[in-house]
Amino acid sequence: MASRAPTKHRRSNDPEGVRRRVVDAAYAAFSTQGYHATSVHDLKREAGATGGALAHHFATKKELGLAVIRDRVAAAVEETWIRPVLAASTASEGIQAVFAGIIAELEGQGAVSGCPLNNLAIELARHDDDFRVSIDTVFVRWREAIADKLKADLSAGAVFDLDPEAFAVLVVASYSGAMAMAKAQQSAEPLRVCAEQLARVMCKRSPAVGL
Amino acid sequence: MASRAPTKHRRSNDPEGVRRRVVDAAYAAFSTQGYHATSVHDLKREAGATGGALAHHFATKKELGLAVIRDRVAAAVEETWIRPVLAASTASEGIQAVFAGIIAELEGQGAVSGCPLNNLAIELARHDDDFRVSIDTVFVRWREAIADKLKADLSAGAVFDLDPEAFAVLVVASYSGAMAMAKAQQSAEPLRVCAEQLARVMCKRSPAVGL
Numbered sequence: 205m206a207s208r209a210p211t212k213h214r215r216s217n218d219p220e221g222v223r224r225r226v227v228d229a230a231y232a233a234f235s236t237q238g239y240h241a242t243s244v245h246d247l248k249r250e251a252g253a254t255g256g257a258l259a260h261h262f263a264t265k266k267e268l269g270l271a272v273i274r275d276r277v278a279a280a281v282e283e284t285w286i287r288p289v290l291a292a293s294t295a296s297e298g299i300q301a302v303f304a305g306i307i308a309e310l311e312g313q314g315a316v317s318g319c320p321l322n323n324l325a326i327e328l329a330r331h332d333d334d335f336r337v338s339i340d341t342v343f344v345r346w347r348e349a350i351a352d353k354l355k356a357d358l359s360a361g362a363v364f365d366l367d368p369e370a371f372a373v374l375v376v377a378s379y380s381g382a383m384a385m386a387k388a389q390q391s392a393e394p395l396r397v398c399a400e401q402l403a404r405v406m407c408k409r410s411p412a413v414g415l
Numbered sequence: 416m417a418s419r420a421p422t423k424h425r426r427s428n429d430p431e432g433v434r435r436r437v438v439d440a441a442y443a444a445f446s447t448q449g450y451h452a453t454s455v456h457d458l459k460r461e462a463g464a465t466g467g468a469l470a471h472h473f474a475t476k477k478e479l480g481l482a483v484i485r486d487r488v489a490a491a492v493e494e495t496w497i498r499p500v501l502a503a504s505t506a507s508e509g510i511q512a513v514f515a516g517i518i519a520e521l522e523g524q525g526a527v528s529g530c531p532l533n534n535l536a537i538e539l540a541r542h543d544d545d546f547r548v549s550i551d552t553v554f555v556r557w558r559e560a561i562a563d564k565l566k567a568d569l570s571a572g573a574v575f576d577l578d579p580e581a582f583a584v585l586v587v588a589s590y591s592g593a594m595a596m597a598k599a600q601q602s603a604e605p606l607r608v609c610a611e612q613l614a615r616v617m618c619k620r621s622p623a624v625g626l
Contacts, residue, residue, distance in 0.1 A: 238538060241451050317541055322592070325599045326537040327449060330528055340599040373593070373605055374612040378585055380592030381533070385584070388536045388551040394584055401585040405616050 223261045225251035230268050231276035235320030238327055239269055266335075269328070273338045277320045281342055286349040294362045295353040296406040299375060303399035307392040318387040321346075322380040347372040363409045375402060434472045436462040441479050442487035446531030449538055450480055477545070480535075484549045488531050492553055497560040505573045506564040507617040510586060514610035518603040529598040532557075533591040558583040574620045586613060 229250040233242040244265050248258055262268040285302055292298030310316050317323075321342055328335040347369070354368035378398045385394035440461040444453040455476050459469055473479040496513055503509030521527050528534075532553055539546035558580070565579035589609045596605035 236541065238451065240449065315541070318537055322595050323537050325595050326529055326534050329599045329601070330447065330526070336599060336601065343596050343599050370608045370612055373596070373608040374589055377592030377596060377605060377609050378589040380595050381588030381590065382584070382592070384533050384536050384591050384595075385554050385588060388540045388547060388554050390540070390547060394588060397581045397584040398588050401581055408619065 219257070219260065222251070222253050222257045226253050226258055226261065226268065227271055227275055231272045231320070234269065234272055235277070235323055236317040239265075239324065240327065244268075266332070269324075270334060270338055273324060273335070273342065277324065277339075278342045278345070280320055281346050285346060289350055289353050292353075294357050295350060296357075296363070296403065296410070298353065299350070299406075300399060300403055303379070303395055303402075307395050307399070310386065310392040310395070316383070316386045316390050316392070319380055319383045322383060343376065347376050350375055361411060363406065364411060366406075366409050378402060430468070430471065433462070433464050433468045437464050437469055437472065437479065438482055438486055442483045442531070445480065445483055446488070446534055447528040450476075450535065451538065455479075477543070480539070481545060481549055484535060484546070484553065488535065488550075489553045489556070491531055492557050496557060500561055500564050503564075505568050506561060507568075507574070507614065507621070509564060510561070510617075511610060511614055514590070514606055514613075518606050518610070521597065521603040521606070527594070527597045527601050527603070530591055530594045533594060554587065558587050561586055572622060574617065575622060577617075577620050589613060 226247060229247050230242070233247060233250070244258070247253075247268075248255060251258075258268075262271065284306065288302050288305070289295060289298035292301060321339065324335070325339045325343070329339050330336070350372035351368040354363065354366060354371060357363045358366065358368065378401070379395070382394040382398040386392055437458060440458050441453070444458060444461070455469070458464075458479075459466060462469075469479075473482065495517065499513050499516070500506060500509035503512060532550065535546070536550045536554070540550050541547070561583035562579040565574065565577060565582060568574045569577065569579065589612070590606070593605040593609040597603055
């Protein structure tokens, strides 16, 4: 960011527009570089916001961080994971489609920044309880959505012999951990392998096997 | 750390002792607070080392970071995961014993800082290739050791229908991701659930089931 010309400050009658640009810039920076490694000064420049405009919306960097988790990270999990899984014909198909979509996206980008929620959990959850609770809330919603879909599959006879809540924890954990390894490898391969392993496990609990 | 009296600098004829204290202090700080959030100044104070003594061993903070990964994080994975899994009668028993040991340790501590390797992967792997390679080397060694144990189990007929390399990725991924969720919950529960799920999957691939 240091080499870029500063965006011109815009005096604006659009406070919501300023807020949106600040939160967008903070989401991009916090989830790739990290919260601590991002300076508020750079965010102001990136969003073309004055110090006064930023302070009008966020009295502290922490308030901005909480807004990023609540308004952007939660929305990203909703859009990337929850909606596709709930819309799929089964949880298994939904999970496979989500992994495939994310793998394709990473391979298109040619770089792995990691899962925004996981990145912020690792960086922020241990030392600040407000961050911890806001991050955990997103994890809980993510796991519950997958568990709900699995419950529907169980009722419909699409899977059997599976604890929906516990299996949802395994899905989210293996995705998050595979993404950390993908970041260390700068390759989507660990995600591909985990998706295949989850598919095998779910396949063995599907009554359609062998038909 | 700010509220603690500084450790008195020790003029020492024990350069290896100084190096060890610096790396120990850096390992503790980097893997709990994070690499960027830790100041070299605090590490010097913590280790009771002069600037000159520290510079003698590590010309830059990055060199110290690489030494922490190579000498401490790799050793922790070796001791906590690899040795117990290789020494167990089967991979499944070893994996369960490792999870149980870590859960007991977290519950004893009453706080979850996360997996040092995972924490540093998330923080450092994306933007620095030297860090990335040193972190990935530890992940590779970890996965290979589990895969080797699974291969031995396959040869001995203790498991069947399992791809050792791929299943090792699932084990490491689900552990790492469960630890991230445990950090967000400040509870070992996600680790307990993942261990049970992995046990169920491995149990179904064990010929002893039903005997």
